[in-house]
Amino acid sequence: MKEIKQLQDISAQVRRDIIRQVYYAASGHPGGSLGCADFLTALYFHVMDHKTSFEMDAKGEDVFFLSNGHISPVWYSVLARSGYFPVDELASFRKLDSRLQGHPATHEGLPGIRVASGSLGQGLSVAIGVALAKRLDQDEKTVFALTGDGELQEGQIWEAAMFAPHYELDNLIVTVDWNGQQIDGANDDVMSLGDLEAKWKSFGWETYHMDGHDFIDIIETINKAKASRGNGKPKLILMRTVMGQGVDYMMHTHAWHGKAPNEELAIKALDQLTSSMDDYAVPNGSL
Amino acid sequence: MTDIATITKKATRDGFGAGLQVVGQKYPNAVALCADLVGSLKMQAFIKDNPERFFQVGIAEANMMGIAAGLATAGKIPFTGTFANFSTGRVYDQIRQSIAYSHKNVKICASHAGLTLGEDGATHQILEDIGMMNMLPGMTVINPCDYNQTKAATEAIAEIDGPVYLRFGRPSWPVFTEESDFVLGKAQHIRQGSDITMIACGHMVWQCAQAADQLAAEGVSVDLLNMHTIKPIDREAVMKSASKTGRVLTAEEHQINGGLGSIVAQILAEEHPVPMSFVAVKDSFGESGKPLQLLDKYGLGVADVVASAKKLLKK
Numbered sequence: 001m002k003e004i005k006q007l008q009d010i011s012a013q014v015r016r017d018i019i020r021q022v023y024y025a026a027s028g029h030p031g032g033s034l035g036c037a038d039f040l041t042a043l044y045f046h047v048m049d050h051k052t053s054f055e056m057d058a059k060g061e062d063v064f065f066l067s068n069g070h071i072s073p074v075w076y077s078v079l080a081r082s083g084y085f086p087v088d089e090l091a092s093f094r095k096l097d098s099r100l101q102g103h104p105a106t107h108e109g110l111p112g113i114r115v116a117s118g119s120l121g122q123g124l125s126v127a128i129g130v131a132l133a134k135r136l137d138q139d140e141k142t143v144f145a146l147t148g149d150g151e152l153q154e155g156q157i158w159e160a161a162m163f164a165p166h167y168e169l170d171n172l173i174v175t176v177d178w179n180g181q182q183i184d185g186a187n188d189d190v191m192s193l194g195d196l197e198a199k200w201k202s203f204g205w206e207t208y209h210m211d212g213h214d215f216i217d218i219i220e221t222i223n224k225a226k227a228s229r230g231n232g233k234p235k236l237i238l239m240r241t242v243m244g245q246g247v248d249y250m251m252h253t254h255a256w257h258g259k260a261p262n263e264e265l266a267i268k269a270l271d272q273l274t275s276s277m278d279d280y281a282v283p284n285g286s287l
Numbered sequence: 288m289t290d291i292a293t294i295t296k297k298a299t300r301d302g303f304g305a306g307l308q309v310v311g312q313k314y315p316n317a318v319a320l321c322a323d324l325v326g327s328l329k330m331q332a333f334i335k336d337n338p339e340r341f342f343q344v345g346i347a348e349a350n351m352m353g354i355a356a357g358l359a360t361a362g363k364i365p366f367t368g369t370f371a372n373f374s375t376g377r378v379y380d381q382i383r384q385s386i387a388y389s390h391k392n393v394k395i396c397a398s399h400a401g402l403t404l405g406e407d408g409a410t411h412q413i414l415e416d417i418g419m420m421n422m423l424p425g426m427t428v429i430n431p432c433d434y435n436q437t438k439a440a441t442e443a444i445a446e447i448d449g450p451v452y453l454r455f456g457r458p459s460w461p462v463f464t465e466e467s468d469f470v471l472g473k474a475q476h477i478r479q480g481s482d483i484t485m486i487a488c489g490h491m492v493w494q495c496a497q498a499a500d501q502l503a504a505e506g507v508s509v510d511l512l513n514m515h516t517i518k519p520i521d522r523e524a525v526m527k528s529a530s531k532t533g534r535v536l537t538a539e540e541h542q543i544n545g546g547l548g549s550i551v552a553q554i555l556a557e558e559h560p561v562p563m564s565f566v567a568v569k570d571s572f573g574e575s576g577k578p579l580q581l582l583d584k585y586g587l588g589v590a591d592v593v594a595s596a597k598k599l600l601k602k
Contacts, residue, residue, distance in 0.1 A: 040540045056360060056362075058360070059362070102410065106389045114360050115360060115385055115389045116389045119380050119383075122349075122380075123353075124353070124354050125349070125356070125357065125381075125385070126354070126360065127357060128350075128353070128355060128357060129358040129359070129360065130357040130358070130360055133360075133362065133363050134361065136318075136339065136363070137361070151361070155349070156349040159344075159345075159349060160350050160354075162345070163347065167342070183337055232432070248535040
């Protein structure tokens with residue numbers, strides 16, 4: 001369990017990893033990745049009780065599912081920095097013969113990934129399946145899932161939203177990355193999400209709000225959600241984030257949802273991100 | 288072969304229900320899910336025995352496939368139950384990403400496949416599912432011929448690791464094989480013959496057996512293979528029979544495009560080209576009607592098999 005200062009240091013390095021991954025791949029999704037860097041850092045380095053000696057069935061440990069798979073750079077960085085696989089493997093992101101596919105996959109055997117995601121709306125259902133299995137096995141650990149906000153436009157999400165309260169899955173904590181942006185623009189211009197809290201509440205979820213860039217708030221909110229286990233309600237956290245958080249020119253816009261910076265802009269981004277940790281090695285890399 | 292006059296009839300879906308009950312007894316980690324079709328899928332016995340291992344998901348098939356993937360991730364053996372249409376076409380992307388690409392040990396069990404669903408009509412009569420499932424890397428595809436083999440197949444798929452599509456049907460249908468006849472991945476030789484090969488799956492195995500009897504009376508000897516496992520297909524059995532007879536007819540309750548016939552044709556085209564004919568639905572949707580009426584109207588009747596075989600014999 002890391003202290004807040006250490007978490008800040010790690011998330012700064014995670015953001016450097018994100019920029020360098022998409023820069024060297026000349027593709028990928030930096031905006032949402034940067035926005036979820038603090039959340040995933042808090043989850044893997046402070047909140048979750050998990051084992052880096054990867055077991056697919058996750059018996060006796062907390063488990064996380066990334067439903068919005070396009071923010072793979074942040075997940076890969078956090079997994080590598082946690083010890084699931086060598087940090088230098090981040091250099092293979094989106095390259096031929098890599099375990100770090102454009103969207104997360106189990107097919108190449110990357111430790112830490114339990115199901116493929118990328119086609120949106122499916123991860124919540126998978127997380128529910130694991131939550132059901134944990135209950136059957138009397139495994140007290142928690143199942144976490146992250147979805148995008150635009151992803152909530154997928155119908156399968158609401159099938160899952162109906163299921164979890166019916167089965168009183170209070171071992172399930174779902175977080176929505178609520179940055180208000182998606183590929184074609186602001187959520188409310190593309191397809192209004194309406195009153196998200198009222199929607200989830202009316203489906204039977206216990207809802208929380210948190211600031212996705214405040215480690216204390218993230219940790220306290222998740223702890224509160226965990227502590228309410230026993231009331232039969234699945235937990236839904238609306239997490240306010242800024243797309244592109246940490247890199248000034250990427251913030252508050254959907255422009256960097258799925259675009260890599262050129263060298264000049266990558267340098268500009270890295271100049272804004274300082275960490276005491278080392279960058280991963282890139283063969284013949286210049287930044 | 289049992290005498291046609293005294294043959295008993297049972298639905299293949301009842302074979303699934305009976306097999307699932309055995310699976311529930313034998314495998315403590317087997318679980319079942321259903322999207323509001325428990326009665327149609329004959330899942331009651333499993334549910335009665337193992338209420339805590341059954342999950343009713345309501346009319347939400349996409350969610351069911353994802354939940355099954357999650358249960359498999361955690362070490363369970365999930366069996367999903369709904370109609371074949373809602374087991375495949377409706378949830379293709381969920382199966383593709385969360386189950387097949389992620390190599391999850393999910394058994395997709397699909398009833399009411401094909402025309403013999405009957406009166407509900409074309410909205411429910413999926414005729415493209417074998418093709419769709421066959422195209423997915425790593426998917427095992429099985430379409431058993433009768434009650435006994437559907438029961439045996441349901442038990443057999445619990446033994447193997449990986450995703451499976453098990454296709455069966457609605458109507459009462461002759462029971463003409465033994466459970467022990469089903470060996471996953473091995474075609475069953477129903478008739479030995481030398482003039483023409485018939486390769487069939489599902490309900491069409493019985494149609495071909497009857498056609499073979501009629502042809503035998505006219506002096507034509509049919510080599511009939513029950514190709515219950517469509518993927519991975521028994522290439523050796525296909526090659527051996529085609530080499531022996533030099534003519535191959537395929538029969539399936541499915542579109543002519545992309546099903547068993549296409550798969551067999553691909554093997555033979557590559558390795559041993561022979562004249563072929565295809566008894567299947569000719570690129571059309573079905574309609575309401577009684578099962579046997581529909582098979583006749585859409586060219587899958589016993590007379591159609593006989594006619595197709597005779598035509599092929601002249602080539």
